[in-house]
Amino acid sequence: MRPIKGKTTKGGCSTLLSRAPFSSNMVKKRDLSAAEKSEIVQCLGRGKKTDISWKLKRDHRTIKRFVADSENRRVCADKGTLRKISARSMHLIKRAAAKIPIHSSKQIFEAAGGSGVPRTSRCRVLQSLATVHKPSIRPPLTNAHKQKRLHWAEKYMTNFQTVLFTDECRATLNGPDGLSRGWLVDGHPVPTRLRHQQGSGGVMFWAGIMGRELVGPFRVPEGVKMTSAKYVEFLTDHFLPWYRRKNYAFSNKIIFMHDNAPSHAAKNTSASMAAMGIKGEKVIVWPPSSPDLNPIENLWSILKQKIYEGGRQFTSKQQLWEAILTSCKQIQAETVQKLTSSMDARLVKLLSNKGVLC
Incomplete structure (x- = not known):
């Protein structure tokens, strides 16, 4: 027997349900189960608005009542407010x-x-109690490291405006490491990000800061492993011409800083720099495990924010290098001055915290 179509109701449930002859299998009083409710929703979602009661073997009025209740569901009065908690x-x-x-x-x-x-x-x-933060990052310091940092701070409590802070940095095509998150208007498509196969590749470069001046950046040749010999060659080609353009008074007061990377601490590097006239008190003996003391690390953060502004990515290393040069030109002398001037506060904090900054 074919079902008899029900009349149109005010809630618009008319064509949804077919009125079938009542039988012992079509229970009227028992509530719909979760599976039955799910089946009704799926049928409506697929556009099947007829024969639902016949399919579920339930009274058509029970199904109509469920649909009407769903359409006229009361909105919680305290929506958007925090419920009471003891x-x-x-x-x-x-x-x-x-x-x-x-x-x-x-x-x-x-x-x-x-x-x-x-x-x-x-x-x-x-x-209402806390805010979201990332863990602060610091080097793994032993007691021996802390003691060496304290001795270093006591020795070099001097005028850091004459110190040239140097370091190497790497920028990648895909963007900085870490998760990239931000707000997106509802309904707008999610932007895609490039992901190169077998690593993204990148550009290695060297730079320095002194007083208000940014020295460089100078690009490290592609595929060069920075051994002591290559590091000396790099300084000879890029740093030495800048150094020799300065007058005698400047050359006499400059103090060179680089960290304890193997290519920096090698005897061949020290001998070659001594031949350039940079030796003895003109070279800072950097404490181990202390990248947090070097203000140029903060410069890298500022620089990468400019390079990858707006989620920018790059398709070639030359394009990335041009962006690095452009971003370096945008860094103001006042920004560099603020970084080099922060060394006094860093040393005071280092001494007061017994060898740590954070």
Whole structure:
């Protein structure tokens, strides 16, 4: 027997459901199960608005009632506001967040004995107590490292405006390491990012800062492994011409700084630099495991923000190198001055914190 079509209802459920003859299999009073509700939603989603009651063997009025209730579902009166939470629960959550910092909301709530709380509720509670941060990064310092850093700070508490801070840096085609996140308007397509196969490739370059001046950048040739011999050759080709253009008074007061990379600390490098006139007190003996003391590391952060501004990526190394040169020209002398002037505060903090900066 074919089902008899039901009349049109005010809620628009008319054509959804077919009215079938009632039988013992079509139970009217029993509530719909979760599986039956899911089946109704799927049928409506596929555009099948007829024969639902016949398919489920349920009374058509039960199905109509479910659809009408779904369409006229009451909006929660306190939507958008934080539901009341006891003071003790807040205390336990705050204590757990303090004991295990930089953990997920789920881990914090479980530590506070609040498992099973939805993520949205967890985050809304934590927003009133804390903010999201990344762990601060510092080198793995032993007690011996800290002592050497303290001795270094006491020895070089001097005028750092005469120090040339140098280092190498690498920039990649795909962009800086780490997750790239940001807000996106609803309905707009998600932008894509390039991902080169077998690594993205990049450009290695060398630069220095002194007072208000940015020296370089100078590009390291492609495929060159920076051994002591190559490092000396690089300084001879790029640093030495800049150094010899300065007057005698400048050359007499400059102090050269580079870290303890093998190519920098090699005896051949020291002998070659001595032949250039940079030796003895004109070279800073850098403490081990101390990249955080070098202000040029902050310059790299500023530079990469400019290079990759707006999520920019590059398709060739030459294009990337041109962006590096352009970004370096945009760095103001005041920015460089601020970095080199920060050394006094760094040393004071290093001494007061007994060998650490953070």
